[in-house]
Amino acid sequence: MASRHGPLTATPDGLAIGDVAALHVRLRADGVAECVGDAPRAVLPWSDIRALRFSPPTTIWPWPGMQETVGSLLLAVLGDVSPLGEVERYPVVLTVTSGDEVTWEVDPHYIAGYRRSHVRSAQRIVEVLTSSAESRALLRHPADALTRLAAVGRRAAW
Numbered sequence: 278m279a280s281r282h283g284p285l286t287a288t289p290d291g292l293a294i295g296d297v298a299a300l301h302v303r304l305r306a307d308g309v310a311e312c313v314g315d316a317p318r319a320v321l322p323w324s325d326i327r328a329l330r331f332s333p334p335t336t337i338w339p340w341p342g343m344q345e346t347v348g349s350l351l352l353a354v355l356g357d358v359s360p361l362g363e364v365e366r367y368p369v370v371l372t373v374t375s376g377d378e379v380t381w382e383v384d385p386h387y388i389a390g391y392r393r394s395h396v397r398s399a400q401r402i403v404e405v406l407t408s409s410a411e412s413r414a415l416l417r418h419p420a421d422a423l424t425r426l427a428a429v430g431r432r433a434a435w
Contacts, residue, residue: 280419280423280424281386281423282395282399282402282427283392283395283396283398283399284331284333284383284385284391284396284399285399285402285423286423287419288303288419290303290305290306290419291303291304291416291419292304292402292406292419292422292423294331294333294383294399295333295369295383295384295385295386296383296384297312297314299313299314299384300312300313300382300383301383302383303317304329304406304413305416306413306414306416306417307320307322307323308321308322308323308325309321309326309329309371319381321373321379323410323413325373326372326407327372328371328407329369329371329372329407330369330370331367331369331383331400331403332367332396333367333383333385333390333391334365334367334385334389334391335393335396336389336391336393365385366382366385367385368381368383369381369382369383398427401429402423402429405426405429
C-alpha cells in the first residue's frame with residue numbers, strides 16, 4: 278500500500294498531488310510533472326518554478342472514504358442506485374520564473390474531499406519543497422520523505 282497523507286501520495290519517483298491512478302502532479306527530484314497514471318505529459322524543472330499552490334476539496338468527516346461508503350449504502354437502502362456525484366478536479370497552479378502561471382488539473386482520491394488538517398499540512402509540505410532546493414533531495418526517498426514531512430507539516434499547519 279502506498280504511503281499517503283491527504284492529497285499527497287509517495288510514488289517510486291517522488292510525491293504525487295492527486296490520485297496516482299488518474300490525472301495528478303508529481304513532485305520529483307528533477308522537477309514537477311503533470312501525469313496520467315505513470316505517464317508524464319509535461320515536466321517543468323525546479324529552476325523554472327517560483328511557487329506551487331493547490332486547494333483540494335475538504336470535508337469535516339474524519340475518514341473521507343467512509344463518508345462515500347456510508348453515503349452509498351444509505352442511497353442503496355433508500356432505493357437510489359445513482360452514484361454520489363462526479364469527481365471534480367482541482368487545480369495545481371505553478372508560478373514560473375517569468376511570473377506566468379501554469380495550471381494543471383488533478384483528480385482527487387475522494388468525491389467527499391480530504392480532512393482539512395491534512396490539506397493544510399500537505400500545502401505546507403509543498404511550500405517547503407518548492408522554496409528549498411535542499412529539501413527536494415528528500416524526494417529521492419519519497420515514502421520516508423512523506424512520513425517525515427507530514428509530521429513537520431502537521432505541526433506547522435496548526
